[in-house]
Amino acid sequence: MDERVLGATGLRVSSVGLGTLTWGRDTDAHTAAELLRSFVDAGGTLVDTAASYGDGAAELVVGTLLGDVVDREDVVLCTKGGVRQTAGGARVDSSRRALLDSLDASLARLRTDHVDVFCVQQPDPATPCDEVAATLEHVLVSGRARYVALANHPAWRTVRVADLLAPHRLAAVQVEYSLLERGVERELLAAAAEVGAGVLAWSPLGRGVLTGKYRRSVPADSRAASAHLAGFVAPYLGTDTAPVVDAVVTAAAGLDIEPLEVALAWVLAQGVASAVVGARTPAQLAPVLASRAALPAEILAALDEVSAPALGYPERR
Structure with missing residues (x-):
């Protein structure tokens, strides 16, 4: 696979990234090792994880594989903080205390003294943008991360944090982007380009729906049949997404390729730096x-x- 520059930085990342959402839970360490080895052998570099994935389980698995299965310097390691587990469930917390505590715990689990990209996972209305920016600046100065990013933030907050950082300090935005989710085209993509942030697209296969495997039924071994991931897939299983999925399947048949190749190629044609694919098994990753x-x-x-998002005022007049 090819490499692409991340925004206005000099960091190069593979055009396809390896997501680890299921590692340590649905994907065991042995299978994860096979996935990581295959990914790096194919030229992949970007490995994406988060403190919240399996409540740290994914990072623990990644940490055991770095230096054993692949060399640390062969991967661009991205992790995310700002979502923590409480007695009442997951809570968004982007305060200085929460982000630094989360990152330090992530580094321990990952068995490294730094990550290449540290990302604030969700916007936190309770934490001022200047506190988030100051914390990210400290993360960079302290050497805990080489680059910083925001995930799932609206355009206005992205621009505000970027403006509070030194020029081009915000390396990337990580957002859901696929033929089934094009909301980022309304404002966020333009905002990211304005501040020099590259785009890391998560779920480029529409949470697996764009593979076409859900057109007739829900496979027993799929995410949609999983007790803890069914809710993640469910929003894209309605009749409103069917025309898009059908178009992808039709295009794939005409080109004699797999539907996932069509979905992935479309996202990569939109100028993103990398499309992060969370394959659970080697069979899913191979194509x-x-x-x-x-x-x-x-x-x-x-x-x-067929997939055009609805636009209205003030994006379109």
Whole structure:
């Protein structure tokens, strides 16, 4: 796979990233090792994890594999903080205390003294933007991370934090982006470009729905059949997404490739730095790594049309 520069930085990341949402829970350490080895052998570098994935279990697995299965310097390691578990469930907390405590705990689990990219996972209305920016600046100065980013933040908050940091300090935004979720096109993509932040697209396969495997039923071994991930997939299983999925499947048949290759190629054609794919098994990862699809202009246009997000005032007048 090719490498792309992350925003206005000099950091190069693989065009496909390896997500670890299921590691330590649905994906055991042995399978994770096979995934990571295959990914790096195929030229992949970006490995994405988070403190909240399995309440730290994913980071623990990643930490055991770095230096054993692959060399630490062969991966661009991204982790996220700002979501912590409490007695009442997950809580968003982007305060200085929470972010620094989370990052220090992540470094311990990952068995490294720094991550390449540290990302604030969710916007926290209770924490001022200047506190978030100051904390990210401290993370950089202290050497805990080489670059900083924001995930799932609205455009206005992204620009505000970026403005409070030194120029081009905000390296990336990590957002859901696929043919089934194009909301970031309304404002966020333009905001990211304005501040020089690269785009890391998560769930480029529409939470697995764009593979076409849910068109007839819910496979027993799929995320949609999982007790803890069914709610993650459910929003895209309605009839409103069917025309998009059908278009992807039709395009794939015409090009003699897999639907996931069409979905992935579309996202990569939108100028993102990397598309993060959270394969649970080697069988799921193999076609992603083998994909070299580039979509013809007419197919890109057709997919754009069938999946176009609704725009209104003030984005469109």
